[in-house]
Amino acid sequence: MGKKLTKREEDYSKWYNELVVKADLAESSGVRGCMVIKPYGYAIWEKMQAQLDKMFKETGHENAYFPLFIPKSYLSKEASHVEGFAKECAVVTHYRLKNAEDGSGIIVDPDAKLEEELIVRPTSETIIWDTYRRWIQSYRDLPLLVNQWANVVRWEMRTRLFLRTAEFLWQEGHTAHATEKEAIAEAEQMMHVYAEFAEEYMGVPVIKGTKTASERFAGAVETYCIEALMQDGKALQAGTSHFLGQNFAKAFDVKFANKEGKQEHVWATSWGVSTRLMGALIMTHSDDNGLVLPPKLAPIQVVIVPIYRGEDQLDAISERVAPLVKELRSKGISVKYDNRDTHKPGFKFNEYELKGVPVRLAIGQRDMENGTYEVARRDTFEKETVAADGIVGKIEFLLEDIQKNIHKKALEHRENHITEVNSYEEFKEVLENKGGFLSAHWDGTPETEERIKEETKATIRCIPIDAEEEEGSCMVSGKPSLKRVLFAKAY
Amino acid sequence: MGKKLTKREEDYSKWYNELVVKADLAESSGVRGCMVIKPYGYAIWEKMQAQLDKMFKETGHENAYFPLFIPKSYLSKEASHVEGFAKECAVVTHYRLKNAEDGSGIIVDPDAKLEEELIVRPTSETIIWDTYRRWIQSYRDLPLLVNQWANVVRWEMRTRLFLRTAEFLWQEGHTAHATEKEAIAEAEQMMHVYAEFAEEYMGVPVIKGTKTASERFAGAVETYCIEALMQDGKALQAGTSHFLGQNFAKAFDVKFANKEGKQEHVWATSWGVSTRLMGALIMTHSDDNGLVLPPKLAPIQVVIVPIYRGEDQLDAISERVAPLVKELRSKGISVKYDNRDTHKPGFKFNEYELKGVPVRLAIGQRDMENGTYEVARRDTFEKETVAADGIVGKIEFLLEDIQKNIHKKALEHRENHITEVNSYEEFKEVLENKGGFLSAHWDGTPETEERIKEETKATIRCIPIDAEEEEGSCMVSGKPSLKRVLFAKAY
């Protein structure tokens, strides 16, 4: 496993990069900006996917699959959309390789040039709305509630595992509605679904809000978001849901006959979360010893480590452990009995700590004699000895308690890091020394927003949906403001 | 729903193309050769995925995710591999678009040319073995049993929905082993897993075998396959599993220290099935009225259609049906109660027939009075009236019986279409007039295989693993042969 993790205090960013690799979550590949998601990391993503997919289906959505490639002309049809994505896209120009005539190796065949270049999807609004034109004729075809699980590519110059990679995995919902009101309700609903997932499953507290015009998705009328706060005081956008108005319906000429037989343009939403959530999960809970995982998303919820000398002792322990493993599995608890004889118990303890397994059981000779287990919880490191006949109940309690406890801890940290500030001086001072969210009055203009961003690197993370009306004046321009917005430096 | 399906007798190929579109499974997109998988089609694929994923995990595999892009130099490292894939690949050459200076629109930015072109993966052996070099040092790291669910691209010139598309969805397993024997056992195991899935879940009988050298995967030492027979007498390769020897380990320099501390090259397998299975499923069971789906993969297993006049009658029926729906769902049976008032029962009957829903219940006024349901099964069109108190048991019976029956029917068809032939004349005659698999002696040379292919379009589908030893002579060259192989025209 190599040497210890860098401490968070020392270098938070280095700690994160090391942890992702050492805990076997992901690593860089030989392809610039593209990561390999390793089996342990992918197992967490699979658990996220399964739960999100369930929530999408419960809210009436179906999955489908659309092409990876988008013809250049499609991308260009919605003006602000192409503006937002053209600068960072992978372009397919040829469809064949061949042997170079001079014997120098394999080259792109110049005779196999595409008439129209294809863009590897950075997001699928354009190809999907081109399809929806064929699917939607009448109000009876609406609402159309579709989700896609897919890979997308955005050619980022500076990449970090999970947080910003050229290729990433995500889901993108794309819905079509007969009315503006219904589309807005859908966009809001999905923000709430994302928030519920973040809070209940990831244990990550989030603030729901809307983005300012300059932070909106390219092509959206309104962008709803959930914003989380990392341990280092930086914010992370964990999910977005967009009300797209009729922009894509107009660009792709998607109309429906309403009940009166009149043709109208369709109203749209899109919404997505990605493997970026892995970054949020890691940075919210983990510590200097490694990952801390919420039990609901942990691939291994319980690990059992035998402590023994010689095969006879191991056999006796294995016999004692077998019915416990079986009972836990029958309750849907994922458990691993690590009887590898190639590694010592101490090594195993460190490994499972690093990998964030919520509950660890150890059983040695004294436990065998006394009919007990040593039980350790990952979040607080508390250990206790528990009688075998109470062990299943103890484990069930711990899995629930750890889930609650890490959420509570993250929430406390978040609450301690929302600071109301009333002057630009105070703003800069708090931003510099404490970090976190800064709740401040802003005059609503992109000019002021841009100035603050240039001068401090803080952006408006969101206008919270539950922001109270409060008369004030913009900390920079002094102009009137009716509510506070949340600023932060962000990932 | 438009007009009726073309009949299979008239034009099998046209029947297939129409059925895929009319049953809402998939359609062509605006991107050449790429399909859109519609929600109903995707729901079947999801059921396939879930079952396969379970079987992979039960055999010890974990999922991971590797980059979409493969640097050109990686693809070139294994000589026969690049030979097999270079002619049909999508090549990314640039990473940015920009506004043309002459105002003519969006163009590829010539300044954003990649130093090395990236290939959109046609399969992932090369990028994965480049990664495995970092993951494998010692015998303790083996076996490495990894699967990936992903999209891949092969630039096919002639495409057909599900059967041959430029982009398709698949899974690809990539395993690494310490010994040749273990790798061969893995490749064989996965062929058996695929066969079990095809037979037990898809209801598609398959023949297990190995490919001849000329039909092998590019880079494989041995290719195992499962071959199915479609209703029109053409074969379809439904899954392949490759023993790759040390070819990729050598190309990417992947070695491990064995127990004695000596460095050895790793042994490899890869294996995959794709959305092509959807084509096999459709063409094996469906009829002139539409899809016939095996209950184990049907998104809707039971549909209930109310027959009524006026809202009062509908309300009464809905009240009767509600507890049945609940009971069926509690048993894990997926059921749809179609109370849409925008469509007549006759329309609904046709729609669910077209979509292959295995069991249809209808309930009208007479049924309300008598306490009965009319039950129809999709495979045989048999209808009967069943008392409400026996309906759940009847449905459970039917779902099992339909699963068995469609497999039996397909197996009988397959058995009736394996013909032993003993001369090249007979071969051509049977191929022309009856089709199906032709079991014949072949001298084992690629020259004879190639001649038969050129003259008749039939290929050797496989050398069946259970082929009996039988002395004979090649039907073409007269040279000695020790067993029969299976020929067919194929998709």
Ligand SMILES: [Zn+2]
């Ligand atoms: Zn803090």
Ligand SMILES: [Zn+2]
């Ligand atoms: Zn036939």
